Structures are given as C-alpha cells and as structure tokens.
Amino acid sequence: MAESKAPDPSRRSERSRRAIYDAALALVTEAGYARTTIEGIAARAGVGKQTIYRWWPSKAAVLMEAFLDLGEQAAREAGGGDGAEYEIPDTGDLETDLKLVLRATVDQMNTPVYDVPSRALAAEGVIDAELGAEFARKLLEPQLRLYVRRLAAGQDAGAVRRDLDLRIALELLVGPVAHRWLLRTLPLTHEYADTIVEYALHGLAPRS
Template sequence: MTTPRTPDSTRRSERSRRAILDAALELVGETGYQKLTIEAIAARAGVGKQTIYRWWPSKASVLLDAFLALGEDAAQGEYELPDTGDLEADLKSVLRATVDELNSPVYDAPARALAAEGVVNAELGAQFVSLVLEPQLQLYVKRLRAAQEAGGADPGIDPRIALELLVGPLAHRWMLRTLPLTHEYADAVVELALRGIAPR
C-alpha cells in the first residue's frame, strides 16, 4: 500500500502568493490604480480576501511586492551595470534598456501607480525608494566610481550627483523625496552639467 501524501502547504501558499501578485499587476494595467481593489485581486487570483490580508495590509503593499517580484524575475539574479572599459557605450546601453523598460506596459502601469501613491503615502514612498530606486541608483554609483578609478571620469565629481544627471530625465527626481533639495544641490548640478564628468 502507498502512504497518502500530505498536501504541501508551502507550495500551495507560494502558488497563491504568485497568483495574487500576478493578478495585481494585470488589474492595475487594465483598470488603473484608483479602481484596483483587494476584492478584485482576490477574485482574479482565485483566493479569499482574508488570504490577501494575511500577507499584506493594503492594495499598495500588494502592488509593491508584485513590482519587486517583476524586477527579480527580469533580473534573474544580481544585476550589475556593464563595465567594458567604455563608459559612454556602457551608459548608452543601460539608458536604452531603461527606456525600453519604461515604455513596456508591464512596467509602466505599476511604476506610475506606485510613484503616484508614494506622493501621498509617505511610508509607501519610502519603501519604493529604498526597495526599488535606491538599489538601482547604487549600481550607477559603483560604475561611475570604477570609471573614476580607471581614469575615465573626473575623480573630483560626486558620483551621486553625476548619476542623477544621467537618470533624472527618465526617473524624475521628484520621486526621491528622501534626498534634500537645496540651493547647494542646485548649484552643484549646474556646475557639474557645465563641467561634465570627463577627466580634465
């Protein structure tokens, strides 16, 4: 006789979790964030509302986790900016990929929803910055520091300000509410824009 298998609750929970995250991404693309509800997510995922509330306190937190999972699936491991020794070519490659990502409906709707919600929800905004934006920005810092060490960028520049000159037009600095916006910062941006980051 064979012993009946005990259902694996871990696998069942993971299937439910993924179904919920997928449903949140699908629905925000179809209806927009304002019309997104826990009830709709539960119905699309085929789970009860209580299942969602057991893991997440709000639709915003569901969507944030769904967006993070989307990035993890795309990266399939730790991501680094390319370092071929040609800083210009490497940055063009990365920014082109960023444009493609921002233009993708898969990323566009949840990114816009989270950015907008983060403006009125300080806790979500801080999580969006720390979990989504900041890790990506640190990759630019690392690449620019490598360029400085290799003599491909002015060693006197601040890599943080330099990266903002690169990604600012795409990522919109207004989302980075945890960073100070001061006269000194504005002056440094102007000076850096005039000087460029090339070594002198």
C-alpha cells in the same frame, strides 16, 4: 499500496502568493490603480480576500511587493538566470556601457507591465509618505547604486573626474529620463537616452 503524501502548505502558499502578484499587476495595468481593489485581486487570483489581508495591509502593499518581485525576476534574467545581482556592464568604454543601460531603462519604462505599476506606486507614494519611502528604499536605491558602482569604476579607470560627487553624477543620467517619463509630453527613445549620456559625460560648453 502507495503512501499518499500530505499537501505541502508552503508550496500551496507560494502558488497563492504568485497568483496574487500576477493578479495585482494585471488588474492595475488593465483597469488602473484607482479601480483595482483587494476584492478584485482576490477574485482574479482565485483566493479569498482574507488570504490577502493576512499577508498585506493594503492594495498598495500588494502592488509594491508584486512589482519588486517583477524587478527581481528581470534582474535574474539579465544576470543570466542564476540569481546573481545585475550589474551595469564594464566593457572599458563608459559611454557605451551607460548608453546600453539607459536604453534598457527606456525600454522598461515604455513597457506597460512596468510603466503602469510604477506610476501608481509613485503617485500613491506622494500621498502615503511611508509607502513613498519604501518605494525609494526597495526599488529605486538598489538601481541607483548600480550607477554609482559603474561610475566609481570609471573613476578608477580615469574616465571620470576624481572630485565628482557620484550621486549627483548619476542624477544627471536618470533624472532627465524620469522627468520625461513623468510628464509624458515627449517620447522616450534610444536616441534621447544616448543624448543624455553624451551631455552628462561631455557637458554643454563648447569643446576645445
């Protein structure tokens, strides 16, 4: 007679956690942040709300972790699926590489599964300073460091001035995109991303 195995609590917990992530992202995309509730997430995920409160103090915390997990999945896929950290490509052509990654950023911002949770967390972070700091530390800063590393490589290759503050330099690239995304008055396109890179690298003054 085959010996029956006891249920594995860790696997059950991981399934529940994954279901909660999916439910939180789906609900905030479908109904908006204000109408998303812990009760709704629990019902969608097929778990009790006490399970959610055991792991997270609020719906903002659930959404933050779910969104971070979504970003980690995307990074793993971009890195070839082996879990390696994503890096901006270095083909030796800085302009081409920056256009490639900024186009990818535009595509991500135009995708509802990323756009809606990002807006919800950004808006909530204005009200909740602790959540805003966590959003910046866990989500924004790792992405910004990728730009710093690629620009530093550009310095080593002689494509970027040595005296530049790379933090300010990266803000010339990502700041305009974030600004247009927040305002939603003009479309985010690949052409716009390319122009931002060209302006940032070559400046506004007439070329000699």
